[in-house]
Amino acid sequence: MSEATATKEQQIKYENLKEYLRSLGSVAVAFSSGVDSTFLLKTAHDVLGDKCLAITAMSCSFPKRELEEAKAFCEKEGIRHITVESEELEIEGFCQNPTNRCYICKKELFEKIWEIARKEGLNAVAEGSNMDDNGDYRPGLQAVAELEVKSPLRHSELYKEDIRALSKDLGLPTWEKQSFACLSSRFVYGETITKEKLGMVDKAEQLLLDLGFHQLRVRIHGTLARIEVLPDELPKVLENREQIVKAFKEYGFTYVTMDLQGYRMGSMNETLKK
Incomplete structure (x- = not known):
């Protein structure tokens, strides 16, 4: 080197x-x-x-x-x-x-x-x-x-x-490059994983990547999307709020939310610590 x-x-x-x-x-x-x-x-x-x-x-x-x-x-x-x-x-x-x-x-x-x-x-x-x-x-x-x-x-x-x-x-x-884990890790434990919902998450995350977000996750809870981005990029979610919500609903989500804690590795594992 x-x-x-x-x-x-x-x-x-x-x-x-x-x-x-x-x-x-x-x-x-x-x-x-x-x-x-x-x-x-x-x-x-x-x-x-x-x-x-x-x-x-x-x-x-x-x-x-x-x-x-x-x-x-x-x-x-x-x-x-x-x-x-x-x-x-x-x-x-x-x-x-x-x-x-x-x-x-x-x-x-x-x-x-x-x-x-x-x-x-x-x-x-x-x-x-x-x-x-x-x-x-x-x-x-x-x-x-x-x-x-x-x-x-x-x-x-x-x-x-x-x-x-x-x-x-x-x-x-x-x-x-942003850290990545398989799309199944976006599901809360116990929620059934389906090809349709994996597709919803994939499309949602691709949209955010296309909008220029770096490190992110779209966690899925039923038909609710929980967006995790780096804390300093939280304002950018609001700036693109209308486009994100419109697209996510087209993908099949009913509700679109932003996690105020921001991106963190293994956030779905937090439920295991209770």
């Missing part, structure tokens, strides 16, 4: 990450085109070359824009890329949206990725969780542990701010 902006400590973590990936010999990376998995995939490919494979799961909870970004990145970097169908709504128990929903989904997903990895003769499967994920309710990490999926970013003690700084030095376009 030239003209590095990452700190010396962050660069040491980066070297440790490369050494860890090198020790794996070969790896299939679960690739969502997000900040973390893009950085992980880029580093793994730099270290392992053709012994690194990207695998992206396609489903109705994964926006088309993210899939297209994943394909474009792999093509640009010359990384072999496989897409796999992973329709969560067909998994028993998933649609009921229990508190371990993420575990149900990740277990099925990583089993499919492992199947591909073994056919390709790869030693390991890796995913992109980082140290910040240790502080929130993440049932999906149970599936990661059970299926012996590697978490190189956590192994190297990399936090989101480290990954963004290092991504910037690597010239990755995702260094300032």
